[in-house]
Amino acid sequence: MADLDEIIHQPLRLRIMAALNALPHSVGLEFVKLKKLTGATDGNLGAHIETLAKAGYVAVDKAFVGRKPQTTVTATAAGRGAFARHVATLQEIIAASAGEGGKQGGVN
Amino acid sequence: MIDSRQASAALNDINDVVRRVRQSRIYHLSSLIITIWGVLVAAAYIANYTWPRQGYTIWTITNLAGLAVTIAVGVISNARSGTRSFPIRSLTTFLLIGAFGVFCSVVLAHFGLRQMIVFWALYGMLFYAIAGLWFGYAFIVIAVCTTMLTLIGYYAVGANFLLWMAAAHGGGLVLGGLWMRRI
Numbered sequence: 001m002a003d004l005d006e007i008i009h010q011p012l013r014l015r016i017m018a019a020l021n022a023l024p025h026s027v028g029l030e031f032v033k034l035k036k037l038t039g040a041t042d043g044n045l046g047a048h049i050e051t052l053a054k055a056g057y058v059a060v061d062k063a064f065v066g067r068k069p070q071t072t073v074t075a076t077a078a079g080r081g082a083f084a085r086h087v088a089t090l091q092e093i094i095a096a097s098a099g100e101g102g103k104q105g106g107v108n
Numbered sequence: 109m110i111d112s113r114q115a116s117a118a119l120n121d122i123n124d125v126v127r128r129v130r131q132s133r134i135y136h137l138s139s140l141i142i143t144i145w146g147v148l149v150a151a152a153y154i155a156n157y158t159w160p161r162q163g164y165t166i167w168t169i170t171n172l173a174g175l176a177v178t179i180a181v182g183v184i185s186n187a188r189s190g191t192r193s194f195p196i197r198s199l200t201t202f203l204l205i206g207a208f209g210v211f212c213s214v215v216l217a218h219f220g221l222r223q224m225i226v227f228w229a230l231y232g233m234l235f236y237a238i239a240g241l242w243f244g245y246a247f248i249v250i251a252v253c254t255t256m257l258t259l260i261g262y263y264a265v266g267a268n269f270l271l272w273m274a275a276a277h278g279g280g281l282v283l284g285g286l287w288m289r290r291i
Contacts (some may be wrong), residue, residue: 011118014118014122018121018126019129022126023189026189062181075138090118091117093111094115094116096112097112097115098112
């Protein structure tokens, strides 16, 4: 069984990657929207996005819309791949546990 | 390594976020369409109040304009998300709903102006309520509020009924669309 991705496994980073991965490839989420969808605070979200960006899992685009700064976060191809592998590993853990339960049930 | 209970909780968390993202995208697109329809129908009610004999022309133009804008928004939205397909299912759904409404209101029944106005407003809101069952409560809130205001107008408002409907139906859709955008 593959190891879990330690960067993605943290609960808030998992929610961030899940949100970004649910979008079409070239589409990102604004910081404010991502905050609402993940239920994070400003500081917390910023720190975790930075961790994901350093790992190459997300791209951060900062621009001005009118006079307001707007930060958009998009999942990279590497991030989408890592997220897919992480989800597959989670499913393997559940499947393996169900298999063990079945074996124990058979013995009894 | 985590156990299966923690893995299951993580997958549930992912599913919850994915559901929220999908709903947010539906609300984002719908809010724009609903707001545009709100402006169009408000203008149509006022025009119908001003030129009462031109009702059919005014509403035909309004519905065609609304349909064209809805298709344009759908096509642009699809293109932005990398899908080049024409929203043919949405268009077909819209045309079927419209055709059945015309059949009921013109062929089966012979409504007067007030009945015709109320029928189309309530008929439209019925589909908002149905959409709400699938896509999120905001559609139901808009449907319930607009339906109540329409019925109040039908039973309680006299000669200025069309102006009431401009505010209740058109204004209700505009406010509902703007509210949906903020959810």
